[in-house]
Amino acid sequence: MRRLSLSVLLLLCGFLLCSIYTVYAVQDIVSLLDKNNNDVTTANAWNNITIKVVNSAAEIYTANVTSTADTTGITVYLTGSSGTYTGWFITAETTSSADDHIIEVADGSVVTVTADMDNKTDPGTDTLTYDNDPDEIRTYRQVQSNPYNDTQLTYFSIGQTVYVTVSSGKSGTQEMTVKSTADPTGISVALTESGTYPGWYKGSFSTSTSSSNDPQDILQVSNNDTIIITSDVEGDDGTDATKNITVLDKVLLLSANDTNITEVNAWDTIKVRVYNPSMNKDSSDAENGTVKINSTNDASGITIRQQRLQAAKATSG
Numbered sequence: 001m002r003r004l005s006l007s008v009l010l011l012l013c014g015f016l017l018c019s020i021y022t023v024y025a026v027q028d029i030v031s032l033l034d035k036n037n038n039d040v041t042t043a044n045a046w047n048n049i050t051i052k053v054v055n056s057a058a059e060i061y062t063a064n065v066t067s068t069a070d071t072t073g074i075t076v077y078l079t080g081s082s083g084t085y086t087g088w089f090i091t092a093e094t095t096s097s098a099d100d101h102i103i104e105v106a107d108g109s110v111v112t113v114t115a116d117m118d119n120k121t122d123p124g125t126d127t128l129t130y131d132n133d134p135d136e137i138r139t140y141r142q143v144q145s146n147p148y149n150d151t152q153l154t155y156f157s158i159g160q161t162v163y164v165t166v167s168s169g170k171s172g173t174q175e176m177t178v179k180s181t182a183d184p185t186g187i188s189v190a191l192t193e194s195g196t197y198p199g200w201y202k203g204s205f206s207t208s209t210s211s212s213n214d215p216q217d218i219l220q221v222s223n224n225d226t227i228i229i230t231s232d233v234e235g236d237d238g239t240d241a242t243k244n245i246t247v248l249d250k251v252l253l254l255s256a257n258d259t260n261i262t263e264v265n266a267w268d269t270i271k272v273r274v275y276n277p278s279m280n281k282d283s284s285d286a287e288n289g290t291v292k293i294n295s296t297n298d299a300s301g302i303t304i305r306q307q308r309l310q311a312a313k314a315t316s317g
Contacts, residue, residue, distance in 0.1 A: 026056055046092055105130040132199075154245045165201065
């Protein structure tokens with residue numbers, strides 16, 4: 001009878017231990033997200049991918065990122081609280097680097113992210129597939145030092161330089177074609193691959209109301225023009241990647257002594273100067289225009305009338 005009681009007791013203890021284990025063994029929920037927090041299943045060259053892991057009993061704050069090109073992979077440290085933790089990694093056709101959060105991939109590679117934050121040998125996983133086609137084109141107003149800046153611009157003023165980066169998995173024709181409504185033939189702009197970030201290319205061109213100059217990378221544009229940028233670095237599709245940007249007026253806010261300002265005080269007088277050579281219809285006459293000004297306190301705003309400063313310039317203020 002004692003042996004039977006002891007056996008029953010041991011069974012109960014075993015059941016209790018299993019129950020405790022079951023309670024605290026929380027399944028990790030792993031998600032891979034883009035910069036807008038949307039789920040992703042594919043990635044291109046130099047894409048920044050966010051890892052999101054949900055686990056209410058976390059003890060280990062890391063995730064392992066591997067690919068079919070690198071089965072060892074890298075360890076990514078996760079931060080967060082209240083059961084939700086995040087980290088990030090970058091897909092690139094170069095050697096993996098845990099310090100730089102880079103996982104090595106090749107065309108068609110499957111990237112697998114694994115997390116077992118409660119250390120109960122029941123990890124969660126999520127995967128995506130790497131595709132080095134098409135190129136990814138980004139446009140900026142300043143030179144970029146690395147491929148991580150997602151804050152790009154799609155509108156530029158006449159006369160501004162447009163700085164372009166192209167991410168591609170392969171090395172092919174290292175140039176891009178740039179066209180506009182004013183010049184549908186366009187120009188070709190050379191792309192230079194970064195020595196630090198393989199597969200990341202940079203180039204630039206400027207805009208003008210005068211005729212395009214291909215050797216000097218100058219594109220003719222007009223106001224409200226659309227610029228079309230096309231690239232095919234991997235060389236397998238002539239219209240591989242296309243990006244449209246818009247040309248707008250150049251607007252300056254100036255103080256009484258004609259210096260640029262970004263802050264104002266109560267009752268300050270502000271000069272508004274608009275530069276738009278394409279609106280210079282008659283160089284012998286001082287033409288007029290209007291500008292609308294609004295604020296976060298007055299969305300309707302006001303409209304002011306402007307006159308060109310000099311007959312030879314398409315500037316008003």
